[in-house]
Amino acid sequence: xxxxxxxxxxxxxxxxxxxxxxxxxxxxxxxxxxxxxxxxxxxxxxxxxxxxxxxxxxxxxxxxxxxxxxxxxxxxxxxxxxxxxxxxxxxxxxxxxxxxxxxxxxxxxxxxxxxxxxxxxxxxxxxxxxxxxxxxxxxxxxxxxxxxxxxxxxxxxxxxxxxxxxxxxxxxxxxxxxxxxxxxxxxxxxxxxxxxxxxxxxxxxxxxxxxxxxxxxxxxxxxxxxxxxxxxxxxxxxxxxxxxxxxxxxxxxxxxxxxxxxxxxxxxxxxxxxxxxxxxxxxxxx
Amino acid sequence: xxxxxxxxxxxxxxxxxxxxxxxxxxxxxxxxxxxxxxxxxxxxxxxxxxxxxxxxxxxxxxxxxxxxxxxxxxxxxxxxxxxxxxxxxxxxxxxxxxxxxxxxxxxxxxxxxxxxxxxxxxxxxxxxxxxxxxxxxxxxxxxxxxxxxxxxxxxxxxxxxxxxxxxxxxxxxxxxxxxxxxxxxxxxxxxxxxxxxxxxxxxxxxxxxxxxxxxxxxxxxxxxxxxxxxxxxxxxxxxxxxxxxxxxxxxxxxxxxxxxxxxxxxxxxxxxxxxxxxxxxxxxxx
Numbered sequence: 001x002x003x004x005x006x007x008x009x010x011x012x013x014x015x016x017x018x019x020x021x022x023x024x025x026x027x028x029x030x031x032x033x034x035x036x037x038x039x040x041x042x043x044x045x046x047x048x049x050x051x052x053x054x055x056x057x058x059x060x061x062x063x064x065x066x067x068x069x070x071x072x073x074x075x076x077x078x079x080x081x082x083x084x085x086x087x088x089x090x091x092x093x094x095x096x097x098x099x100x101x102x103x104x105x106x107x108x109x110x111x112x113x114x115x116x117x118x119x120x121x122x123x124x125x126x127x128x129x130x131x132x133x134x135x136x137x138x139x140x141x142x143x144x145x146x147x148x149x150x151x152x153x154x155x156x157x158x159x160x161x162x163x164x165x166x167x168x169x170x171x172x173x174x175x176x177x178x179x180x181x182x183x184x185x186x187x188x189x190x191x192x193x194x195x196x197x198x199x200x201x202x203x204x205x206x207x208x209x210x211x212x213x214x215x216x217x218x219x220x221x222x223x224x225x226x227x228x229x230x231x232x233x234x235x236x237x238x239x240x241x242x243x244x245x246x247x248x249x250x251x252x253x254x255x256x257x258x259x260x261x262x263x264x265x266x267x268x269x270x271x272x273x274x275x276x277x278x279x280x281x282x283x284x285x286x
Numbered sequence: 287x288x289x290x291x292x293x294x295x296x297x298x299x300x301x302x303x304x305x306x307x308x309x310x311x312x313x314x315x316x317x318x319x320x321x322x323x324x325x326x327x328x329x330x331x332x333x334x335x336x337x338x339x340x341x342x343x344x345x346x347x348x349x350x351x352x353x354x355x356x357x358x359x360x361x362x363x364x365x366x367x368x369x370x371x372x373x374x375x376x377x378x379x380x381x382x383x384x385x386x387x388x389x390x391x392x393x394x395x396x397x398x399x400x401x402x403x404x405x406x407x408x409x410x411x412x413x414x415x416x417x418x419x420x421x422x423x424x425x426x427x428x429x430x431x432x433x434x435x436x437x438x439x440x441x442x443x444x445x446x447x448x449x450x451x452x453x454x455x456x457x458x459x460x461x462x463x464x465x466x467x468x469x470x471x472x473x474x475x476x477x478x479x480x481x482x483x484x485x486x487x488x489x490x491x492x493x494x495x496x497x498x499x500x501x502x503x504x505x506x507x508x509x510x511x512x513x514x515x516x517x518x519x520x521x522x523x524x525x526x527x528x529x530x531x532x533x534x535x536x537x538x539x540x541x542x543x544x545x546x547x548x549x550x551x552x553x554x555x556x557x558x559x560x561x562x563x564x565x566x567x568x569x570x571x572x
Contacts, residue, residue: 025310029488032480036488190480194318197479202315202322 305354
């Protein structure tokens, strides 16, 4: 198997629920107006606690500092595992189960934090840039490691160093709602713009006359990402009903996902953090 | 002729150019998400100086106070002149030339400020609520005056009072660009959402790689209004090129307008203010 260190330098941020409104302007720009930004890696995920935004440095420039924006101090690099020698998105991605066993477990043993980011197209393992040498050293026996640089794949060999942290154990919670993972042609994004804006920015404000049904067994989770021009959406079945069926596509099996949440509250970055639910789901299978 | 005092209580506000970003959230809600707001009268006009937003009290609630939002202190009422006894939008609207002569001139003699708001569908004459008795007294000889109340047209008769102010004279400037006045079915608004968002909120930030062409002979002016479900757009020919031709419609003659601007800077509310260019155009004809 090959492990590719992709050519994006990422920041991991979170916007508070109450602060989202004041980031409407940059977020709409990043989501809908691709020709106004050089951002090539953007991911927005709504969780019950906040909005997690992962984006490259071009995108990060759009976010003005405020009390509502928390920025994790590190630069993160996305890793991608592929089963053949081709790092392009058309190549065979490797399942999450295998990634968990062959990447996350060895890194956990070295106390390296990872941030998993799953999209319709692939699964990214984000590691801190400063941990890169440990990552390479830990994985070089199992993988051919390449670094993507300006479209070229450059082989990487082992380097140095090691760090250490304690790993905690958290309970796993499984909310009731079922999720689907979808994609769409980025050129058809304008066709769902108002629905997406409604769901992303206004779903917390009730519609006039509408009753608020609070189903406490369900969890609020919505994810939008656009990475190298590929769009990925994760939403529950209720949210999906608002979108036209002819534009969003899902895998042929159309499977629905349940979420496993580790702990009932946000995990610190010092811990092994796996916020993307399908990986948790896979972790449950493990 | 009939003069109808419509059943909207309006606020006239302006948002500074630099402050628009922080009003993206409420403005997008008011423009695109009709079922999330009870606002029935909304108008946004970009001028070289600022964004003028006229909206009813339901809409006004959406705008958080800030240093970037200026709110004119009065409540304004929209008047509508119709040539037959029917105030519905299907009735015959009266041309601006006639309005200027029969409404604005008599009110100017009484030193009553008016705010003209032109849409594709009709022309509104906004007067301050506190001036209403003078308005009625000044116009009752020429018009049958009705007050719209919950869908009913109630006849209004003369009342009392008078006020007095000095009227200034300003030079008229005529920029180079040509404007079109258009409408569209509000149900097709989502189809132009991203283009409209781009033009409204992002046209001041250059696209990556695009050169900035500053044509000093042209004026920045864009107007969107949605009043009782009717959409009206005013933009210059350059902006129009960005929109699909099949959704926006214009009058059969498809005439283009030139703008006459009174003074080179914003007029105070104490003066006879006529910001809508086609009325100025008409005023020039006068």
